[in-house]
Amino acid sequence: MSQLRSMYPPIEPYSAGTLDVGEGYRVYYERVGTPGAKPAVFLHGGPGGGLSPEHRRLFDPNRYDVMLFDQRGCGQSTPYAGLEANTTWHLVSDIERLRALAGVDKWLVFGGSWGSTLALAYAETHPDRVSELVLRGVYTVTKAELQWYYQFGVSEIFPEKWEKFQAPIPLSERGDMIAAYRSRLTGDDRATQLEAAKAWAIWEGETITLLPNPAFSTSFGDDQFALAFARLENHYFVHDCWLEDGQLLRNAHRLRGIPGAIVHGRYDMPCPARYAYALHRAWPDAAFHLVEGAGHAWSEPGILDQLVRATDRFATAP
Template sequence: MSTLRDLYPAIEPYETGTLDVGDGHVVYWERVGQRGAKPAVFVHGGPGGGISPKQRRLFDPTRYDVLLFDQRGCGRSTPHAELNANTTWHLVADMERLREMMGVERWQVFGGSWGSTLSLAYAQKHPERVSEIILRGIYTLTKAELDWYYQFGVSQMFPDKWERFIAPIPEGERHDLMAAYRRRLTADDRAVQMEAARAWSIWEGETITLLPDPETSDKFEEDDFALAFARIENHFFVHGGWLDDGQLLREAHRLADIPGVIVHGRYDMPCPARFAWELHKAWPQAEFHLIEGAGHAFTEPGILDQLIRATDKFAGSAQ
């Protein structure tokens, strides 16, 4: 058996900055690797998750020039946890602004979880700007996927954690948990917001790995992270990502000429494997890897191995 690939060594950005994208939003960005090498953009999850130093290490720093950015309202972007003018299509437009700022005609798009959703939306709108796509933890943001995670489905796998998730919501409101959380996450009372934010965020942090992993889940309990994560994620999901139901699968034919890799954990709880399989069928030109014994997080060994192999594979491809 071949040795599983792991992250490249820790690396600091060679450049950082902010971009005023309008509507009162200022987006933080950073670049790692070699200026002028193969361009790529890393699209983080959530929405509202922000970037982390570990994500810089998914690419060979001698062969890539990678731009990572905090999407509107999260991480080091400002204003913090802001919902106004914060939609999928605002973020797609931000990506185009960042590409133009970077000065490249095309770039590789790498996204996981919600990042796969945004990457698909961007690539389907701007296929001529994408050299390759690497996707992990496929989320096509259909009503079925949202109901599975926030109403009935994953609740059956994690009954103990589910009880903690629904605890802030009175029984009479539990028929629509996303709406009930929306009311609390947008309440005027900061204490009400924070109770809901922590419960929402911890539910995700504790269900994304196959086995408990405090290194992954602990940050979901931090107040600043939880507030942006929960408010923004709930805001996007209540609105169905401003996508027609099933749109990303129906429009997958627009990706036919773009090389791609799809990586998904067999036991991914937030993102059922069926939707990764459906994307594979709608976009058969992309390599498909369904990883046994793996959950959702990119740090799961089998998932990480395939992601590193994918970035290495495309490192020498023409821009």
């Protein structure tokens, strides 16, 4: 068996800045790798997850010129945790603005979790701007997927963690957890808002890996991170991410001719594997890798191995 691939060495951006995308938002971006090499854009998860320096390390810096950015309302973008004028389609437009800034006709689009949702929305809207698609932890944001993670499903696998997720919500409101959290995350009471944000974020941080990872409990529970992460995720999910139910799978025919890779953990809790498999059936141009012994996180060894292999494989494509 071949050795598992891991990340490339740490790298600093060769340039960084902010782009005024309108409606009062400035989006932070950074570029890493070799200027003028194969163009790529990295779409982080969440919504609201923001960038990590480790995201830069998923691409061979000698063969790629990668644009990474913090989506509206999170990371180093401003205003922080902003919800107004913050929708899937605003972000799709932002990606196009960044592509124009990069001065490229098309690029490889890499997205994981919510980033896979955004990547699909972008690619189905602008297929002529996508050279390849690399998707991890596919999430198509159907009502069934939202119910599975926030109402009934994962609750049966992690009952003790579900109990903590329910704790800030009175029994009378637990029939719609997303709506109940919405009222607290957008309310005026700062203490209530922060309590809800941390409970929401920790629920995710503690259910995304196959085996427990205390580092995720700590990072997701950080006050500043949790506030944007929870507010933005909840804001998007309350609105079904401004997508019709099943829209991304129905429109997968628009991806025809785009090479790709779908990488998904067999035991991915937030994003059930059946939707990744359905995308694979609808988009045969993509290689499908259902990784055994893996959950949702991109950093799990089997998932990371397939992601780096995918970016390496596409590095030499025109």
